Amino acid sequence: MKAFTTKTFAVAFASLFLFSCERNADQDLVEPMQASQQQDLRGYDPTTCNLVQSFGEGELPRKANVIEEDGAVMIVKAQRRGHNGKYLPETEAVLLDAHDPATDLVNFMDARFDGMSGLLTVGDESGLKANREGGRITLDFSPVSSVTMKTMVFTDIAEEDKGSKVALYSRTGQLLVQKEIPANGKNEVSFVWFDNVPEVAKAVVTFGAERSKTGSGAIARLQMCAEGQGRYDDARYQDVRTLWLEYTGQQPANVTVKSMQEGNSGNVVFEAKGMKPGTVFKIAASEANSLGESLEIGTQRGEKQLIPVKADPAASLKKAYGNFRVVEARCSNYPLKLEE
Structure with missing residues (x-):
């Protein structure tokens, strides 16, 4: 009789435990998502x-x-x-x-x-x-x-x-x-x-x-x-793959951006005519094309600026290059910390 009572108690406890787990699982499925x-x-x-x-x-x-x-x-x-x-x-x-x-x-x-x-x-x-x-x-x-x-x-x-x-x-x-x-x-x-x-x-x-x-x-x-929140990458351990720039000049300009590699004249990766001051634009690498070693940004007024985009942990990107402000640059999922 004692053995039967102990066994019955064990089965009842296990059943209660399983029921509790199932009940908790059901509750987990329908509870709204928490932070x-x-x-x-x-x-x-x-x-x-x-x-x-x-x-x-x-x-x-x-x-x-x-x-x-x-x-x-x-x-x-x-x-x-x-x-x-x-x-x-x-x-x-x-x-x-x-x-x-x-x-x-x-x-x-x-x-x-x-x-x-x-x-x-x-x-x-x-x-x-x-x-x-x-x-x-x-x-x-x-x-x-x-x-x-x-x-x-x-x-x-x-x-x-x-x-x-x-x-x-x-x-x-x-x-x-x-x-x-x-x-x-x-x-x-x-x-x-x-x-x-x-x-x-x-x-x-x-x-x-x-x-x-x-x-x-x-x-x-x-x-x-x-603005100002989030985690940043402190160094360019990889090539820059995405770059957002803002034109900060005083007058509209024709803007050309070339991908520069050592030994060639550069391939045009972005071009816009009559760009207004305050215009924000994106330059991104693709699976087929990288942004090269640097980007050359020029206007019809003869201005030329070089932005280094090749991986270089010892050098950071600046926040501004002439009349172009770097809004955001990314090598990975996180934006790069920019130099004043």
Whole structure:
């Protein structure tokens, strides 16, 4: 009898333990993603400095005109699109609860697994629901000067919302890059990767094609680095593969950039006519072509500057070469520390 009791107790304890493990596993599957689990988020970039996925604190739904989270601060404005295709006056944006079925912007499982809580969108006339007739949201990063944009995550870009897009602008209003948001389907998640676009002062997200009378969706996550934040590489142990430059001259110029190798006259890797002061541009190596030993930047006025891009741990890049400011240079995933 004693042996039977001991065995029964052991089986009961094991069953309880297994049940507890299964219960915990189930809970782990449905719990929203915590900050300590960032590396498990789909599409998470480990070089991210500022992860925005709850869009601040407070009860949902609520209106929002300033968002602050994880060291990032931005001013937010929304505009609905009128029946004539033109945009109505700016209003506050709306934050909706990703886990409330009434929100109807994301499916339950994606909201759970992708750690979503608040969804930033254009509100309808009531200001408490998502607008379905087209609109746009403007994110103004001027409180932190500018950011390097890495990834934006969207929800509910369906086939009828095709033509939805996100555009990134510099401080001078220059369009740095524009990408269409994939129309993955109603309540589905869409990722847009930017490959480290620096100097972003403003992002404009448009739901639905311009002039269209339909268009809905929401911003679910931002991955970026506010100006001055993040880890830097202190030395060029590898060749520079990506370089962002800003033209700081006083007058428009014709700009030519050549990839220089010892013993040749150089291959043209970038060319622009009438470049305006404040223009930011990118030069990148490809699988087939490196940037050589140095880059020669010239203008029609006879100016020539050499930027060394070959691996050299003993020498750093400067922040400025004549009328060209180095905005960002990368050999790896992290930007190089620049010399004053």
